[in-house]
Amino acid sequence: MGRESVTLGGEMTLHISTDAPRFRLRFYRLGDTLAFVGESGEFPGGVHPAPDHPDGLPGRASPADDWEWPPLTLPVPEEWNQGIHLVEFVECGAPGGRGNPPLLDLGHLEGYAREFFVVRPRVAGSRSRILYKKSTFTRHAYNRSDRPGLDRAVSLYDHPVHRPGGAGEPRGHKVSLHRPGGVIDLAYWDAPFIGWLERHGYPVEYATDLDLHEDPGLLASYDLLLSVGHDEYWSGRMRAHAEAFVREGGNIAFLSANTCWWRVHPTDGNTAFVSDTDHHVGEEYPHLPATDQWWTPSPDGVGNPENSLTGVSFRNGGMWAAADWPGDRPRFGYTVQHAGHWIYEGTGLRDGSAGGTPDRLGAGTSLIGYEVDGAAYAYDDAGTARATGEDGTPESFLILGIHVLEPVHDDFHHFKWGHWNTVVREETITSPHAATMGLYTAPGPTGGTVFTAGTTDWPVVCGHEQDPAVVRVTRNLLDRLRHRLR
Template structure:
């Protein structure tokens, strides 16, 4: 049977099968567990055209370290359900990866490989195919190697993953029709290499030891927080559940510190389902969320800043996307420098940078972008102050700003949006038990990757101070 026919049967959706390559040679898979502790096992679920495949597992940190390999793993074609995006593939387990007790906490890439020698009589070319999956290894004894926890933005990875036809976004879903439920039990699309990996590479190369967790570990393993002094969010940490946020805010209240080297952070509320194997987020279509009909809006899966939820992310991070926007993205400020303007250079985070008031920060590596968070500001004697009318804590100190703006397609669905408003990315911090810093931008790590001396020194100042003591 030709592969196009097989794919049509397997996918059960003509629109999806029509886009598939016409080649009977493939391999894909996913990790059955998103996050495991050292000493546990990770089931892999694989579909392939070949009778056998190879697997390689490597930790991605300061360098790529291969920790486990296996060849001759039995291959099997597995059917893709029509609702795979929302409910997962349900594939049978192919093999289990034994996670060693000595494996470092971190992000682990799984490479799945097949190869052949071509045809028997002709086409003697060698063919290869490869795909990847990932899982996260937590420290079995939290805090035993580091007091810094990096929780990865795995919910955001899943939100943008359109494998099976649908993501949470219309632009990359079938027929431009966004899904509202997405499963982790399908081949993944990771954003780790874009933001978190450059941060991890810089940190580990400079002597910082980090322990790792998934977003959902803040919900399902909140007890781990007590072992850390500092929690990090890096890059694009957009999707948070109520338990995630509740647990982190309670920990901050007891003296825990957080550094959000991220932007668009905690923008949308999700509800984890199936024990964390999937989540729901209705976003702009919040009126279709069953919670809307119940009028119990606390867990309504829309903007955290929505007036029905009444819990703007500013209360956690100090800033939010409603007062932020885009820079060097979505057609906004595409030609202007993507740099912060420094306002309060005497603050301890700027120690050793040599920066002065009104100096630019990070323009070489466009650290302000592509999505940025801000707060409502008022200006006095040329300096910005948070009004706190948007939920930003009263003691939030604005250290640097840069103009940003929403694209109308993103903003004007919200009936309380002020059309045409220009916001400002805001870097700053506040203290409420522990200290909370925000970079206010997704692209802070690009300054580390680019070798910006001031960005590196600010990051050092924050890691060194907040990992040692409360506030």
């Protein structure tokens, strides 16, 4: 895609390379079903090479450079409904080509020869006061530019490119947004939750990370911002705009984890980004310390802990290392705290305050993981975990659910098989790592409310309705925060 966000009645730009003599495009909208919305005519095909990897790696393309495939510009019909859409590439006339394959459905959402894009209404907030932010910077960081039959394995994680900076470009690992890939994260995290939202009558509008980065007024049209699944990479402007939104009474629900872990710097007219991370290039770290880590004190990092916005941090949480992503995981769920809080209304869950054993939210499901965030905490005399605030978590953060992760292993690059692990933490934080669910209200007369699920897989468990209490908590959350409280 030339740009992943387009407007009803506007135009979209696609970039396609194929050895098929001709091709056509099918379009779908993602909701409770994958609804077919139209098909293009045929276009002539053409093969266009991928740029070589700048480090001269044989068989690898560049993850850092624009692939400069020629553009194909098409109108976005006014009669389409706003939302997340897919475009599917269909070969025509090639020997052994697919000809007229069956339409895609939700069971075949993941794969190559397809791409997603966000269709926005002409007037922001005209259809809903809830904005669903698709985590597109994170998607591009992990995109390996693979295709059927060819494992290119080039991304910020696989054979990355590190640039020294200069001439207006910051130092760090560079990733181009103009590369091919496929649909993976959308199928796992977003699709189940988007379907659930539509089934249960929650209209939402959609935007991308780049939309939030570029438009300081975007959030003024909404009362609730949703961050869903895996939302690891944030620009400074994204974060500044979200923080201003909360100060002015807007609400955020982080149904995500590993959230706001790395800062990114959009470059090249916002068609690429640079992030100074701790990822290997070959066998070496090109630059340490990684200065785009949000929480690390300046000058070794940004010096602005992510949990001052989200309430939690990956450095106090962990992840489940498994060869078969996302892997099977412990199914304990969250130990319930403050069961009388409105978030638990109608669940019937108990917190043990009457002398019994506290219930667990999401018990029997893989709610915890595959990555989780947490807050530094201590237990009071009643055995309730309370945030200490020593890691930057707001003082008003209320821990509503907690799951202690054991054992902990502090080396990100040498995970223990089959155990919870973490990345890094301050030496002064002594509380065990724990997945943490909770919320806080920003200070001041107009401060909004921020909820965090503390786990990447909340939208999966809710979307597939694997646990009635998780579903009810989500409904309580949306019903209360979809309108500004102040």
